[in-house]
Amino acid sequence: MTTTPPVNGQVIGLAHYASRAALESVLARTGTTFHQSVALRAVHDNGGTVERDRLVGRLTGALKIEEAVARETVDEMTALKLLVEPTPEQVALTDDSRELFESIRDAGNEIAARLYAGIPAEDLATAGRVLTLVTERANAVLAGS
Template sequence: MTTTTPPVNGQVIGLAHYASRALLEVALARAGCNFNQSVALRAVSDNGGTVERSWLVGRLTGALKIEEAAARETVAGMTALKLLEETGAEQVSLTERGRELFEEIRTAGNEIAARLYAGVPAEDLAVAGRVLTLVTERADAELAEV
């Protein structure tokens, strides 16, 4: 009995992720930002610019699959760099510099995505998005059981 390798699997997805992330890392380095910080900036921006610190730490641990200590260190470092500021008992907000940096890296990320996905039919992108979302949900569910 022979088995065939599916056309899309973790290796194919991983290679695409690492190749595109390498391009993003170049843009982040130019902006003076690292990947974890960029994820935090997006999370805060996407949620109105102010979030609870514990929510942000949870978002980083869940999205990046990192330890809580590393997520807390990321948030503390961003506060020290004045990208985030304490705005309440347990809240952090984007500073003006944080907003500017997020816009810079978002623009760079959008430009990279535009180049990489150019010419790929919208229907194919929609299917890929649905499949990858499902795979992520399943993997997260399994990780929650570990």
């Protein structure tokens, strides 16, 4: 009989990588990278247009990647016409990239529904609070290093 381990970095990491692998299968079918999907969400969440530097900041902060990698992702997306530049300082979704984002989001929501099915709401709320606190503390450690 196995016992449930207490939450720790390994348990969190295993859950992250398993759920990300499920999402990656969706992304592979669309020809979209994970970094691109995060950028699409960030632009979408900002109303469809965002300052390039703000998008780069969101990618570096959320994904913990170097600024050069984030800029490369944005440049790649403009070259692929996933983003257009209404001004030199801004990037925006196209009709096609908005549809792409919505299809990725819908597929991701379906995966999440399957992953979280049957877990009591109070357990999900507790896990959310714990993981938010761990994220805040990890970000504070990174900021101090």
